[in-house]
Amino acid sequence: MNDPILEMRRVSKSFFSIKALRDVDLTVYPGEIHALMGENGAGKSTLMKILSGAYRPDPGGEIRIEGKPVHINGPLGGRAAGISIIYQELSLAPNLSVAQNIYLGREVSRLGMLAREAMEAGVGPILERLGADFAPSTPVGNLSMGQRQLVEIARALHARSKILIMDEPTTALSAGESERLFGLIRQLRAEGLAIIYISHRMDEVYALGDRVTVLRDGTMVGSLDKPEIRADTIVRLMVGRDVSSFYKKEHDPTARHGAPVLAAVDIADDRRVRGCSLTVHSGEVVGLAGLVGAGRTELAHLIIGAAPKTAGHVEIEGRNVEIRNPGEALEAGIAYLTEDRKALGLFLDMSCLDNINLAVLGRDARLGGILDRDKARDRAKKAFAALGIRAADAGVTVGGLSGGNQQKVLLSRLLAISPKILILDEPTRGVDVGAKSEIYSIIDNLAKSGTAVLVISSDLPEIIGICDRVIVMRAGHIAGEIKRTGASPLNQEDIMALATGTEQLDA
Amino acid sequence: MPDQGSTQVNAATANALAAMQETRRQRIRLAIRAAGMLPVLLLLCGGFHYFSDGRFFTAQNLGIVVQQAAVNTVLAAGMTFVILTGGIDLSVGSILAASAMAGLIISKFPDLGALWLPASVLTGAAFGILNGGLIALLRLPPFIVTLGSLTAVRGVARLLGADTTVFNASIPYAFIGNGSLTLVPGVLSIPWLWVIALLVILVSWLVLRRTVLGVHIYAVGGNESAARLAGIKVWAVLIFVYGVSGLLAGLGGAMQAARLYAANGLQLGQSYELDAITAVILGGTSFVGGIGSIWGTLVGALIIAVLSNGLILTGVSDVWQYVIKGLVIIGAVALDRYRLQGSART
Numbered sequence: 001m002n003d004p005i006l007e008m009r010r011v012s013k014s015f016f017s018i019k020a021l022r023d024v025d026l027t028v029y030p031g032e033i034h035a036l037m038g039e040n041g042a043g044k045s046t047l048m049k050i051l052s053g054a055y056r057p058d059p060g061g062e063i064r065i066e067g068k069p070v071h072i073n074g075p076l077g078g079r080a081a082g083i084s085i086i087y088q089e090l091s092l093a094p095n096l097s098v099a100q101n102i103y104l105g106r107e108v109s110r111l112g113m114l115a116r117e118a119m120e121a122g123v124g125p126i127l128e129r130l131g132a133d134f135a136p137s138t139p140v141g142n143l144s145m146g147q148r149q150l151v152e153i154a155r156a157l158h159a160r161s162k163i164l165i166m167d168e169p170t171t172a173l174s175a176g177e178s179e180r181l182f183g184l185i186r187q188l189r190a191e192g193l194a195i196i197y198i199s200h201r202m203d204e205v206y207a208l209g210d211r212v213t214v215l216r217d218g219t220m221v222g223s224l225d226k227p228e229i230r231a232d233t234i235v236r237l238m239v240g241r242d243v244s245s246f247y248k249k250e251h252d253p254t255a256r257h258g259a260p261v262l263a264a265v266d267i268a269d270d271r272r273v274r275g276c277s278l279t280v281h282s283g284e285v286v287g288l289a290g291l292v293g294a295g296r297t298e299l300a301h302l303i304i305g306a307a308p309k310t311a312g313h314v315e316i317e318g319r320n321v322e323i324r325n326p327g328e329a330l331e332a333g334i335a336y337l338t339e340d341r342k343a344l345g346l347f348l349d350m351s352c353l354d355n356i357n358l359a360v361l362g363r364d365a366r367l368g369g370i371l372d373r374d375k376a377r378d379r380a381k382k383a384f385a386a387l388g389i390r391a392a393d394a395g396v397t398v399g400g401l402s403g404g405n406q407q408k409v410l411l412s413r414l415l416a417i418s419p420k421i422l423i424l425d426e427p428t429r430g431v432d433v434g435a436k437s438e439i440y441s442i443i444d445n446l447a448k449s450g451t452a453v454l455v456i457s458s459d460l461p462e463i464i465g466i467c468d469r470v471i472v473m474r475a476g477h478i479a480g481e482i483k484r485t486g487a488s489p490l491n492q493e494d495i496m497a498l499a500t501g502t503e504q505l506d507a
Numbered sequence: 508m509p510d511q512g513s514t515q516v517n518a519a520t521a522n523a524l525a526a527m528q529e530t531r532r533q534r535i536r537l538a539i540r541a542a543g544m545l546p547v548l549l550l551l552c553g554g555f556h557y558f559s560d561g562r563f564f565t566a567q568n569l570g571i572v573v574q575q576a577a578v579n580t581v582l583a584a585g586m587t588f589v590i591l592t593g594g595i596d597l598s599v600g601s602i603l604a605a606s607a608m609a610g611l612i613i614s615k616f617p618d619l620g621a622l623w624l625p626a627s628v629l630t631g632a633a634f635g636i637l638n639g640g641l642i643a644l645l646r647l648p649p650f651i652v653t654l655g656s657l658t659a660v661r662g663v664a665r666l667l668g669a670d671t672t673v674f675n676a677s678i679p680y681a682f683i684g685n686g687s688l689t690l691v692p693g694v695l696s697i698p699w700l701w702v703i704a705l706l707v708i709l710v711s712w713l714v715l716r717r718t719v720l721g722v723h724i725y726a727v728g729g730n731e732s733a734a735r736l737a738g739i740k741v742w743a744v745l746i747f748v749y750g751v752s753g754l755l756a757g758l759g760g761a762m763q764a765a766r767l768y769a770a771n772g773l774q775l776g777q778s779y780e781l782d783a784i785t786a787v788i789l790g791g792t793s794f795v796g797g798i799g800s801i802w803g804t805l806v807g808a809l810i811i812a813v814l815s816n817g818l819i820l821t822g823v824s825d826v827w828q829y830v831i832k833g834l835v836i837i838g839a840v841a842l843d844r845y846r847l848q849g850s851a852r853t
Contacts, residue, residue, distance in 0.1 A: 306736055327738030336736070344736050347729040349797050354722055358737055361719040369718045413737070 003067060005030045005194045006083075006163055011061035013046055020046045021218045023061075028163065033185060033195045035205045038215035039238055039432035044198055047215070048165055052085050053077030065163075084156030085165040090148050094141035099123045101140055102155045126154045130184060146177030153184065164188065165196040170204060171430060174292040175458070182208060200432060202231050214238055239434050247440055247465030251283060251448040259317065261452040262334070262421045264303050267312035272298040274476040275311065280421065280452040285443060287467035288456045290499050294473040296456045297339055300423050304329035304336045316420070330359060335414035339425035339456070345410045348399035352391055353380045355398050356412045383412035388438055404435025411442065422446060425456045440466050464490045472498035543791040543803045547839050548810050555817030562820055570687070570698055576812030577700035578603075578759045580805060582779055583786035584704075584711045585635075585755035587804045588748040590787050591715070592728045593796025594649035596749060598638060599756040600779035601660035606631040606760030607770035608667040614678045614764075621679050627761040628754060634660055635753015639746035649749075657780070664772035672771040684765030700762055707755060711801045724748060728796025782811055785836055810839070 006028040013021040021043045028034045038044050049055040050063075053072040057063070063070055070081050078085065092101050099120040100107075108115045108122070120136040127136060132150050140148060149169060156164050166185075170178040185195055185208060199205055205212060212224045214237040222237045260279040268275045272295040280286045288296050301307040303314055305323040314321055316332055323329050329336065338344040347355055357364070357376040364375045380394035387408040391401055398409055407427065414422065424443070428436045443466055447453055457463050463470055470482045472495055480498040484490050556563035582599050589596045610627030614620050634656065641652045683703065687696040715721040726734045727744045735741050759779075764770050789807030792799025814835055818828045 325738070326736050327740065330738045338733075338736060343730070344732050347726050347733060347797070349729050350722075350725060354725075358722065358726065358739075361722055365719050369720060371717050371719060371722070 002029060002031075004028060004064075005066055007062075007064040007067075009062045009064075011047075011050065011063065012058040013050060013055055014058055019218055021050075021057075024215070024218075024220050026213060026220070028194045028196060030162070030194050031189055031192045032210040033189050033197055033208045035209035035212040036196055036198045036215065037200075037205065037212060037234060037238060039434050042215040042238075043218040044215055045167075046218075048085060048167065048198070051078055051083050051163075051165065053081075079159055079161065082160065082162040083165065084159060084161035084163070086149065086152045086156065086167065086169060088168045088171060090145075090152055092140045092148055092151060095139065097137050097139055098127070098134065098143075098151050098154075099136035101151055102126075102136075102158050104155075123154060123158060126157050130154055130157075144177065145172040146174070146180060149173070149177075149181060150184070153188075161193075163194045163196065165198070167198045168200065168430070169197075170199070170201070178204075200430070202234065205229065205234070206231075235433055238432075247437075247462075249444055249466065251285075251444055260315075261317055262303075262454070263315040263318075264299075265312055265315065267299060267302050267314075268310055269298065269302055269307060270310045272476055273302055276473070276476070276478050277312075278454075278471050278478065280454050282420075282452050283447050283450045284469065285447050285453045285455060285467050287463040287470040288454055288473065289458075289460070289463050289470050289495050290473035290479070292458060294499065295476040296473050297425055298476075299473070300336060300425055300454075300456060303423070304334055306336075330417055330419075333417075333420035335359075335417060335419035335422050337411060337414055337422070337424045337427055339429060341406055341410050346398050346406060349397055351395050352384075352389070352398055352401075352409050353377065353394040355409050356380045356383050356394070356416065359413050360416045379416060380412075383409075383416070387412055387442060402432070402435075403430040404432050404438075407431050407435065407439065411439070415446075419451065421452045421454070423454045423456070426458065427455065428457075428459065428462060460492045460495060463495065464492065470495055474499055474501055544789050544806045544810060544839060547842070548806050548813065551810060551813050551817060551835075555813065555820060559817070559820040563817060566695075568816070568820070570696075572809075572812050572816045573701040573704075574698045575816060576808050577698070577704040578762050579779065579782045579786060579811060580704040580808040581707050581755050581759045581762065582783040583790075583804045583808045584707050584801060585752035586780075586783040586787045587711065587790070587792055587799065587801055588715075588724065588751045589649070590784075590792050590794065591724050591796055591799055592745060592748050593731070594642065594745070594748070595653060595784070596635075596638065596752045597650070597653040597780050598634070598656035598660055599752060599759075599783055600776035601657050601664060602631050602634045602753050602756035603760040603763065603776035603779060604770070604772055605634065605660050605664035605667060606757035607764040607775055608664050608673060608760075608772050610761050610764050611673040611675055611678070611770045612667060614675050615673075623678065623764075624680055624761050627764065628757040631757015631760060632750055632754035635756070636746060636750040638753065639749030642749060643742035643745035661772070664775070666772070668770070668772050670772065672769055674769045676768050678765060678768055681765050681768065684762060684767070700766065703758070703762065707758070708801055708805050715801055720744070720747065725797055728793075728798075730797070786811055789836065789839055810835075 004027045006026070008024060008026040010023045010025065011021060012019060012023055024043070024047065026047070036044055036047070046055065050057050051072065053074050053076065056073070063072065065081055072078055072081050093104070096104070099116070099122070102123045103119045108118050110118070123136045130150055130153060132147070132154070134143060134147055140151060143151070153164070169181060173181060185197070189195060197205075197208060206229065209229055210226055212229050212234060213220060214222045214234060216238060224233065259282060261282050262280045263277075265277050266275045267273060267277070276295075276299050278286070288299070290296050298307065302309050303323070305325045305328055314323055316334070321332050323332060323334075326336070342348065347358075353376055357379055360379070361371065361376075364372045366372055377394065383389065384391070384394065389405050389408045389412070391405060398406055401409065427443070428439055431439065443453055443455070455463065455467060467490070468484055470490055472479045472481070479501070482490060482494050482498070552563060562568060582603070585599065586596055606627045609630040610623040613626045614623035638652055638656055641647050642649050683699040687698050688702050689696040715724065723734070723739050723744050726737070726739055727741055731741060760770075760776070763775060786807035787799070787804050788794065789810055790799065790803025790805070792803060814832055815828070818831060823831065
């Protein structure tokens, strides 16, 4: 093998007396995709911030790039050393053009005037090399998430970076866009770039990773070469124990379930949802699968009244119920966990306490509106214990918690109303492995206690692992339903066939 | 093997410690944020006392300061509700004028005279609810709606008195404008205007921090879409905050009317909205909503009053007062930003 492009030796980072990173060794070679895994809080972002120059490592360690020791100082230090980072939340200005974004901070000017054409000509070849289907003059705001990512990559290439760090790049992408991104990453590898790929998703690491390094509690617990990359090995390294019962299921999946609790009948909005009906029974976990854009989230929004229906109605326990807004859905006993917890779910500047209690403040209040703070504290304390929320106390703001803990806080708010029906939209997106397994066991317990649960998920192993029955949507319609029976467990192929429409070819 | 175990335990305790330290840091940051501009206020008071040869901290002068601060404090309290939801209310000065006019006109009717005070307050509330309705139900931007009512309501105020000054030397409850509440006879008395202002601050604090509605106001300002999805009636919250802002502008109008025994639709309350917004911003409330406190607003309103009073005491010319006031406001907020950044960096 050729010489490593990046070597980190005994790199540590302490904050006051606490070691966030402890003697980490990382070696990355040119032309390899190096996956970096670890639960939230394991030290991945600290490591990244050291490479970008945002943090300075403790003395004693060493970083070498192409064999030469370097000191990465300041926010521009990383880029100067040939390292570019593409963050989860992209850092592009939507009001500027593609070319202006790529040249941001290094604009070309002639006689003090912005040389727009020169900049657009300069980025042309790079965009072409990346196979971009948009012009350098396009405003970034008009691009899809996948195209924006391309702009970020173009920016890195334009800065002649040799090491590209990507932090969960597929979170906001559709399946098709992710596939294209993977193709591009492989192309960059072939061109000799070193790519450090951070992801929670096992299938991505399988598909892309040449090597995997796992961090836990700030230490490097293992580095696996391609043939050794296996899900169980990685999970064991990440959580430090066997996760034999990852998908916990104690409620009886094949039992005859109770009466239908939720029935949606011919729901439509004439745009993304065209006449969908489904039922969920008490004590049942039903999956709602489908490709991104099939209309699953839109259907959920119509059921809870977050968007106006043009047709159809909702029945709860056999009775027709008028639901015109999310408030009425909550009153009817339907709780909905949004897929976008930061934009549509949580109040990031508010405390865990307020976030957990928000839906029941009115019910708990005295004298028609005075907060009952004892009750609220009590409820938060119970939620912390029941869901295993890890935060110093209920008074801290939610914005500072990890993804898994944020998700549990949001879930606690929904559970506070003791819903009859729980609709979970991508419940484990952006959540680390440990918290994922905890969320599965919460869902299992809810089903055991009689709650009707509808899970929208793009993660097929998750759907198969936790659901009793799967409803598949395709292009705004219900494409079919697959039931788990003793003899035939659910499988990915059947679901994908329904989701993509290939089952019609077989028939 | 045991060695590895202890490393794990150490790492776990380190993480817990880090979390604890993080909370402590967050608490300190919150405390700094809450104390906010208080040091600036105290510094200004001390400075003016020194440069005016000890004329600032006298019972008489402090009485003047709080009397001057009272109306702006009341307006700024309403403005705090609005800005906490991420909105703005530019119409409070005009609403104040229209309410004062309405109050004075009612006070001249022999049988209805005593009703002038509620009439004034309700006039303000009505205009506020109108603002809120346009913003919440028609989904128009608050800046545009209240910019429009800034002009339109000013016109209404002039219409009410047929564009003249309305006098009433025997207006009922005149004591709230010029009288004082005596706490210790001959030693300590507080102007009624300031008593009202403090009561408004106290009630505002109770609503914001101790009621469901208060949490909903912060929630709407923090994340409006999430609030809607969480079942909060966002429209009702918006109508409430603009209604409160209007109502308090009406109360401010009543306070002015009682103090002056007169009101003029053209001049009264001109550009009061700017002082109210300044007080809220000096108080550390975030302009995009969701973060802020009513105590900060109180300090902000006092800073503005102390500045006006102190500059007069120290004999600064009227022209320079404007320049200095503007610079102090920019400087104070810059200092605040710098300090918050500093605390975030540690």
